[in-house]
Amino acid sequence: MVFKKVSRVKIPDATIRRLSLYDRCLEELKKSGNKIVSSSDIARKCGTNPAQIRKDFAYFGEFGVRGVGYYVENLQVDIKMALGIDRPWLCALVGAGNLGFALLGTDSLEKRGFKISAIFEKDPILVEMGSFQDIPLFSMEMMSQVISDLDIHIGLIAVNPDTALKVAHNLIDSGIKGILNFTPATLKVPPGIVLKNVDFAIDLEGIAFQLSNQ
Amino acid sequence: MVFKKVSRVKIPDATIRRLSLYDRCLEELKKSGNKIVSSSDIARKCGTNPAQIRKDFAYFGEFGVRGVGYYVENLQVDIKMALGIDRPWLCALVGAGNLGFALLGTDSLEKRGFKISAIFEKDPILVEMGSFQDIPLFSMEMMSQVISDLDIHIGLIAVNPDTALKVAHNLIDSGIKGILNFTPATLKVPPGIVLKNVDFAIDLEGIAFQLSNQ
Structure with missing residues (x-):
């Protein structure tokens, strides 16, 4: 069965x-x-x-x-x-800002089998830290090599919305097949790439609907 | 029509x-x-x-x-x-940690008509700032009075998961009718209160499914 x-x-x-x-x-x-x-x-x-x-x-x-x-x-x-979560999925986090650190501060992704294995950040001062919570932290330029070396399949985009599209392209060029976009930027990806957008406002609209129809 | x-x-x-x-x-x-x-x-x-x-x-x-x-x-x-979003909804943010600041750093909620009108935080050093980005910042003890005074209807919980349930009860006692829970804590609310949980892993599971079935 x-x-x-x-x-x-x-x-x-x-x-x-x-x-x-x-x-x-x-x-x-x-x-x-x-x-x-x-x-x-x-x-x-x-x-x-x-x-x-x-x-x-x-x-x-x-x-x-x-x-x-x-x-x-x-x-x-x-x-x-x-x-497809009977096996772990390795993820790359791009952007070590407030949202990035919030994602690193919770174990709710790892509990469901999604392990952040690399962090990419453009700020050289942060990159100099080398790692955060034992997760290696790299400059953007290292993306392609690290993603290939570590066999990472999913990218989490938590950068400034202005740079989200460029980051998405870089992730895809590096071999990433799935992207979770935390920014409000609208991204377009080629066929074969799975993109999902996190949009907190959708949940709030569901709440607004229910409160308006009680 | x-x-x-x-x-x-x-x-x-x-x-x-x-x-x-x-x-x-x-x-x-x-x-x-x-x-x-x-x-x-x-x-x-x-x-x-x-x-x-x-x-x-x-x-x-x-x-x-x-x-x-x-x-x-x-x-x-x-x-x-x-x-029900043909009118604005006032929201209270509880928790000025990384996630809270990430929410304050984006205009994507306000663009959809959800305005964070008050922030509640337990850390007295942060509370002493008095405001963040022109949004007033209060101690947890002020919750009931502020929510009533400002006529806030929705609460965003972005605190440590251990305290999420207590915060939810305090919000409800203060008159909040809708709650968006950003923590992995499982909350129970009485009838008439609308609760939604943000769970990033669900989006990632959708990506995992699609990548596994391509």
Whole structure:
């Protein structure tokens, strides 16, 4: 019984986002001592409905045991495999400003398997530090070589918005395949490169909507 | 022709998120000189499909002109009204650490109508500064009075995860109705309070999924 992508149709981004949420809810259910759960249990924990959960899971084939439910640990392994986070991903952080240091100050990325393995910064005074929290800190000029040497696949852009596009191009030229853009700059990337933009205002707009419709 | 919530069914969070994205795409289409657009134009810009857009809009009733399309400016006004961002929202930032300063250093929240009107911080040395970028900076003890005086509705929690739950309770006791939690702490809030959690790892998991399935 393997939880793998079986559907030929494009899996909606929202389904992928929900898989991440289900995994987090399962973690909490596991901590509360649950070994087997129903889709209703997961739905209640995640604030969604059981039909949605079954529909999301259906993209990945058969799983769960009829009349029994889901074994929490197995389901988590399967979801992590489906998401591609059953293995660690090495990341490069570009920009050691307030946001960069905030990202380095939390273990929430590493807990989910995303390890910041190199920091790139343009300020020579910071670069002279050589490392921060045991993570090597390099000048921008070293990007291509370091990313290749360390086999880094994902770049986190936390620089001044004015330089974000140039940094994105440099990352891509260095072999980076996935980019998480923390700046408000609009980036364009060539086909084959996965780009996601962090936009805090979207969450705030969701809050504004709910507060306006209560 | 008013773009308002007509559906009695619960509007999915994903639809609300997409409305925010459509508004951003419309802004770019407007900047490129477009005055009238089709759902296909919006879909192409946003990386979705026209059917999804029409389905999302359908929650809010009739709009657009048959055979003509959507007037960009009108549609933006309608979407902003639907989201509840046709008026500004005052926010309180709790925590003037790296993340707090990163949030203060960008205008991307204010551009979308979310204005940080007060900062609360426990470190007395920072509090002594009195303000940061013309935003008043207060001790935690002042929270209740300031939030009431300034009529602030949304709280941004950017403190140490250990104290996030206490801060959330203090915000709610002070009259805050919406909370954006930037910490990895799991918060529980009473009914009627809108809570959203910023989780950068979810975006990274979306990248990992796409890179694993290319």
